Amino acid sequence: MTKLLLAAVLSLGGALAPQSASAIQWEKCPPDPPYPAPGEGIECGTVKVPVNWSLPGGEQIKVFVSRSKARKQKLGTLVTNPGGPGNPGATPVMMAPEEFPDEILDSFDIIGFDPRGIGRSHPIQCDDTLMTKTFTPPATQTAWNELVAHNRRLGESCRKKTGPLFDHLDTRSVARDVEAIRRALGAEKISFLGQSYGTLIGQHYAQLFPDKLDRLVLDGVVDHGLKTAAAHLLDGAQEAERVYREHLDPAQSRTVTLLxxxxxxxxxxxxKTTVTPYMLTVLLNQYLGTDHMEKVINSLATGKGEVPFSSSYAEIMHRAAWCQDFSVATTFAQFGKAMATARKAAPGIRYNSQSTNFVLGCQGWPAKVTNPPATPEVKGVNALIATYERDLATPKAWAGRVAARIPGAGRVVLPATGHITYRRYAVTDAQKCVHREVTGFLITGQGSGTTCGS
Incomplete structure (x- = not known):
């Protein structure tokens, strides 16, 4: 195939069709400490995929896959991913009885996998001595330059230790890996349950292979349409402020203002700790909506009691994958302007620490943005989108935008603060409602779309 023809094929389909996939050789799963050994009906294997999907005959890696076989009559195959980016998705399926509702365990072969670069799928390796730097938004050009240089050194160490895979960790490549898994399974179609960053895998799979997708559930939705650092910072700050206003009473809000x-x-x-403004923002982002929030605020105000300070940084796979999916490279001046806009939108809490850390982690990162932001409409897919009313990690507004790109997509809203609505154990009536809606959709393909009470 000539280079010209190859380019034409890639532009039309976004990827070459995977090569003929060998069936997975299922066997007993390896130990996964500290978790208990997988139970009966759970097995593991690998699927070979190309490092670079534009060169399908080139270097290959093995993607680690786990399966929980349907306990009763099988209705289909459900591929899942818990997000991160960086979480080993094979592990939840290896613990399937603790992670999935009985109805799903009975009706589906549930498939988990460690995405490329993660866990047991050729994990990314970096210089450990460079991975301890915490983040504070730079206040000077010199501090900004130091951050950029550090991120570049860290990234280059990852490229050296990891090899060619370092430059092919984008989520669109992961979606193509999912298709290779489907082929290796011999499944005509799959359903997909993506949670948090796993929702981006689901969106890309739906764009690339809509005819291979039976049902799609996106839970805690990432919006790939955010095209700038400023957009990320503003969306994050607006959501953080919504959560702040919901959970702090007037007296607590006055105390935080004084802090x-x-x-x-x-x-x-x-x-012995001097608490900086950004450290205070990180604490509020961490504990808003939890039972510990009032205690943390009172401890800071009085100087008594323990305050669980945590480091603020971007995990290595957050950078390795996220920085190839989003165009957030910026300058110090532009960053300062964007942060000022974010602070104006969030006068109480100031910023969203996660979105700030993600943006800072990508400055100077040496990998290219191989999967740039886009907002294509997904057609012909039966989808259900679940979200919390308030979500510091994936703002509710993101779910609305993604739903608008999937004609006919259903919506389920849990009117509380949190992240990831669908779990095995549902305690409140609202959680049980989400459980019924998502489980029912996966089994029947029908979803009413609702706000699940309070």
Whole structure:
């Protein structure tokens, strides 16, 4: 095939069809400490995929796959991914009885996999001595330059230790790996349950292979249409402020305002720790909507009690995958302007620490954006989108935008604060409602679309 013809094929289909896939050789799963050994009906294997999907005959890696066989009459095959990016998706299926509802365990062969670069699928390797740097939004050009240089050194160490796969960790490539898994399974169609960053895998699979998709559930939705660092920072800050206003009463809000004023002056201390304004933002993002929030605020205000400070940084796979999926490279001046806009939109909490860390982690990252942001309409897919009313990790607005690109997609909203609505164990009536809606959709293909009470 000439280079010209190859380019034409890639532009039309987004990928060459996978080569003929060998059937998976299922066997006993390897130990996965600290988790218990997988039970009966759970087995593991591998699927070979090309490092670079534009060169399907080139270097190959093995993607690690797990399967929980349907306990009763099989209705179909359900491929799942729990997100991250960076979570080993084979592990939840190896613990399937603890992770999935009985109705799903009975009716589906459930397939989990460690995405490329993660877990047991050729994991990315980096210089450990460079992976400890915490993030504070740079206040000077010098600090910005140091951050960019550090990220570049870290990324180059990952490229050196990982090899060619380092430059092919984008989520569109992962979606093509899912198709290779489908072929190796011998399944005519699959259903897909994507949660958090796994929803981006599901969206790409639906765009590339809609005729191979039976049902699609997106839970805690990532919007691939965000094209700039400023867009990420603003969306994140607006959602963080919504959560802040929902969970803090007027007295607590006044206390936090005073805490920020002390932090701005450099006089907010807890024990030997001087609490910076951004450290306070990170704490609020971490504990808003939890039972620990009031205790943390009171401890900071009084100087008494423990405050569980945590480091603020971007995990290595957050950078390795996310930085190839989103165009967030920017300059110090542009970053400062975007942060000022975000702070104006979130006067109470100031910023969303996750979106800020993701953006900072990509500055200077050496890999190219191989899967740039896009907003194509997905046609001919039976989809259900589930979301919390308030979600610091994946704002509800993202779910609305993605739903608008999938004609006929159903919606299920859990009116609370959290991330990932669908789990085996449902406690509240609202959680049980989501459980019924998503399980029913996967089994019957029918979803009513609802807000699940309070």
């Amino acid at each position: 920020f004023a002390r932090a701005d002056r450099g006089t907010l201390k807890h024990g």
